[in-house]
Amino acid sequence: MTVVYFIRHAEPNYKNHNDELRELTEKGLADRKLVTEFLRDKDIDIVLSSPYKRSIDTVKHFADKYGRQVITIPDFRERKVDSVWIDDFTSFSEQQWKDFDYKLTDGETLREVQSRNIAALEWVLKEYKNKNIVVGSHGTALSTIINHYDTSFGYLSFKKIKAIMPWIVKFTFDGNLLQSIEMINV
Template sequence: MTTIYFIRHAESDYTEHNDELRPLTDKGLIDRQLVTAYLMDKDIKIILSSPYKRAVDTLVDFANKVNLPVITVPDFRERKVDSEWIDDFDSFARQQWQDFNFKLSDGESLSEVQQRGIAALKKVLENYKNQNIAIGTHGTILSTIINFYDKSFGYNEFNEIKHVMPWIVKFKFDGDKCIEIEKINIFKYKYK
């Protein structure tokens, strides 16, 4: 049995429009302690993350406490929306969930994001079989991974979690077959 804890990053500072460099807010830096508290007794052997600062920084507190490196995996990065900042993100997101192939001229479709995320996940399942793994990632790519295994997860469910940061989703796999998906309410855990 392989157990993967996907961790959507804590709250990030949207005044930084560079997706790769966007840091956590002060609240995000505090809330990442919830991730640490939750993961401490999960016997995590491997910590992987999107290379984006907010994803790595969400896991670094836990990584330091358990003396494990955070290994970056570029394919767990967030979807590229476009080269320009999008002001009406809600309309854009709705359109993408209605048409998985819709994308802006310099962006990615949800279909492309899902294919990238699932390919990366399959490599993890091959390379770290029967381990407990934490993976730092982002809301959209995580939502498309859930959707791959559970087609009922769509725009409405994505919209419900868009402000939930951090967010943990636990996947259990028997080989490469997903047998359970559990969404974790991280805010019931206490700061340490």
């Protein structure tokens, strides 16, 4: 069995509008210790992450404590909303979940995000078969992965987890076949 723990990042500093460099808040820095505590007895073999700072920093506390390197996988990055900051993110998100092909001028559709993240996950399942894996992730990216395996996970489910940071979702696979999904609040 391959077990993948997707870790949605801890609380970010939304005053920083640079999606790639957005850091964790003081609360986020403290809360990443909850992730380390949760993972301490899970026999983790490898730590992967989106290349975005908030995701790396959320799993890096665990990696540093247990002598693991954080390997970034660019395709696990969060969705690109647009080249400008979106003030009404709620309406935008709702529209995207209603129409997986909806995007702003310089953004990505949820279908594109899902395809990219699933391709990355399939590579991980092949590369690290029968390992216990951590992946630093994001709310939307992770939600599209869940939706790929369980289409009942849509906008209302996304809305429920929107404020939960950090958040852990455990996927168990036999080869490439999903055996279970467990959503964990730490």
